[in-house]
Amino acid sequence: MRNLATLLFLGGLVFLLAAITGTLPFGHPPMLVGQAIQQAAKPEVGAANVVTAVVLGYRGLDTLGELAILFAAATAGGLVLGGVQAKGRNNALPAAGFVLRAGTDVLFPLLLIAGLYVVIHGHLTPGGGFQGGVILAAAFFLPLLARPSESLSHIWLSVIEGLAGTAFIALGLGALYNGDAFLTPLFDKGMFGELVSSGSLPLLYLAVGLKVGAELSSLLMRLAHDDGAAS
Amino acid sequence: MSTSVGLVFFIGAIGLCVIGITGIVLSRHLFRMVLALAIAEAGANLLLILAGYRWDAVAPIFTGTAGGQAMVDPVPQAMVLTAIVIGVGVQALALSLVIRIKERYGTLDMQEARQCMQDDLDDAGGVTPSRSRERPAGERPIPAPTVLNSTGGQHD
Numbered sequence: 001m002r003n004l005a006t007l008l009f010l011g012g013l014v015f016l017l018a019a020i021t022g023t024l025p026f027g028h029p030p031m032l033v034g035q036a037i038q039q040a041a042k043p044e045v046g047a048a049n050v051v052t053a054v055v056l057g058y059r060g061l062d063t064l065g066e067l068a069i070l071f072a073a074a075t076a077g078g079l080v081l082g083g084v085q086a087k088g089r090n091n092a093l094p095a096a097g098f099v100l101r102a103g104t105d106v107l108f109p110l111l112l113i114a115g116l117y118v119v120i121h122g123h124l125t126p127g128g129g130f131q132g133g134v135i136l137a138a139a140f141f142l143p144l145l146a147r148p149s150e151s152l153s154h155i156w157l158s159v160i161e162g163l164a165g166t167a168f169i170a171l172g173l174g175a176l177y178n179g180d181a182f183l184t185p186l187f188d189k190g191m192f193g194e195l196v197s198s199g200s201l202p203l204l205y206l207a208v209g210l211k212v213g214a215e216l217s218s219l220l221m222r223l224a225h226d227d228g229a230a231s
Numbered sequence: 232m233s234t235s236v237g238l239v240f241f242i243g244a245i246g247l248c249v250i251g252i253t254g255i256v257l258s259r260h261l262f263r264m265v266l267a268l269a270i271a272e273a274g275a276n277l278l279l280i281l282a283g284y285r286w287d288a289v290a291p292i293f294t295g296t297a298g299g300q301a302m303v304d305p306v307p308q309a310m311v312l313t314a315i316v317i318g319v320g321v322q323a324l325a326l327s328l329v330i331r332i333k334e335r336y337g338t339l340d341m342q343e344a345r346q347c348m349q350d351d352l353d354d355a356g357g358v359t360p361s362r363s364r365e366r367p368a369g370e371r372p373i374p375a376p377t378v379l380n381s382t383g384g385q386h387d
Contacts, residue, residue, distance in 0.1 A: 002257075003257065006253065006256045006257055009256075010249050010252060010253060013248070013249060013252065014245060014249055017245045017248070017278070018241070018245060021241040021245070021278075021281075024282065026236075026237025026238070026240070026241070026281070026284070028285065028286075031282075031283070031304055031306070033304075033306055034283060034303075034304030034305055034306050034307075035304075037305060037306065038291065038302050038305065041305075042293060048292055048293040048294070049291070049292045049293075050291035050292065050293070050302065050305040051291055051292075051305045051308050051309050051312060053305070054305050054306055054308075054309035055309045055312060055313065059309060062313075063313060066313040066314075066316075066317055069317050069320070070316065070317055070320045073317070073320035073321050073323065073324045074320060074323075074324075076324050077320075077323050077324045077327045080324070080327045080328055080331055081327045081330065081331070124292075125292065126290065126292065128312070130312055130313060130315075130316040131312075131316075133316070134316060134319070192293075212316060215320070216319065216320070216323075219320065219323045219324075219327075220323070222327070223323065223326065223327060223330070
């Protein structure tokens with residue numbers, strides 16, 4: 001009975017989605033917002049990467065909401081797994097094999113540089129705070145895999161995360177002080193395509209990158225410690 | 232030709248969504264449900280990206296050389312960009328819950344875990360078995376284990 005109902009529901013869903021997508025001419029999107037943004041982004045925001053202009057310039061408030069969702073997920077994950085942390089420390093796992101340890105030592109600085117590059121060049125090239133933040137989290141998670149007994153300080157991660165979130169909101173409030181809407185890009189737009197350009201967008205993306213990196217690495221760390229405690 | 236290629240893309244995205252939702256609804260294993268959630272998410276992201284795709288268009292980034300060339304729609308890409316990272320966070324939360332359930336009840340089967348949770352809730356709420364609809368009142372009319380053993384001994 002349940003399977004039948006599920007199949008009926010899925011059939012309806014497929015029909016609905018197919019009907020919607022069937023009316024769309026593939027390759028010729030009917031949305032005019034994207035084209036308007038492409039026209040307006042260069043003079044208005046000054047970011048070479050139009051996606052960044054959308055994420056931080058036109059939809060900055062949405063991005064703040066998405067950061068809040070990520071923060072809620074990370075906090076809830078910490079809440080669910082929190083109690084095990086002390087237990088996981090005590091029965092320290094042995095260090096990983098030579099290959100993983102040596103590979104971690106080689107990869108850690110490279111991942112750090114790549115992550116920071118992706119974060120800082122978010123307004124010029126593909127990338128940005130979210131992607132770079134994930135790379136940073138991976139960089140800080142690798143040593144944890146190689147040497148499970150050592151770990152990052154949760155307090156420092158929380159401090160970085162909180163400061164980054166505060167900086168994001170403070171940049172938004174600065175625009176209010178100037179008389180603009182919340183999260184309007186501040187400062188001079190500068191030379192188009194330069195590293196220091198498009199106002200406060202690089203700073204916003206740096207805040208996003210640090211916040212995402214700190215949140216994800218603390219989540220991964222809790223998962224890893226919990227795994228060590230459970231096994 | 233272009234429409235058939237688009238059809239393939241759309242069918243792939245819708246198929247991923249449907250596979251994921253099927254897994255979430257029909258699977259009884261909690262970890263498989265998390266994986267199915269990830270698959271459904273990938274399908275939804277792919278649908279969004281496809282909605283903004285244009286033929287003969289470049290990525291929505293101004294470069295020095297390509298001036299005035301058509302670009303794909305940046306708005307769905309911006310949405311998917313954040314949705315992917317949030318998806319990772321949500322999956323981590325789901326996995327941490329799964330880890331907790333496995334630790335507490337020793338099972339990842341949803342029916343068993345639900346039964347255990349119901350028992351826990353009944354105990355915490357002080358619902359005695361006699362007042363619970365799920366469990367019978369009083370002793371069941373089956374022989375106690377000792378009686379079973381003794382009869383087994385007789386058969387031997």
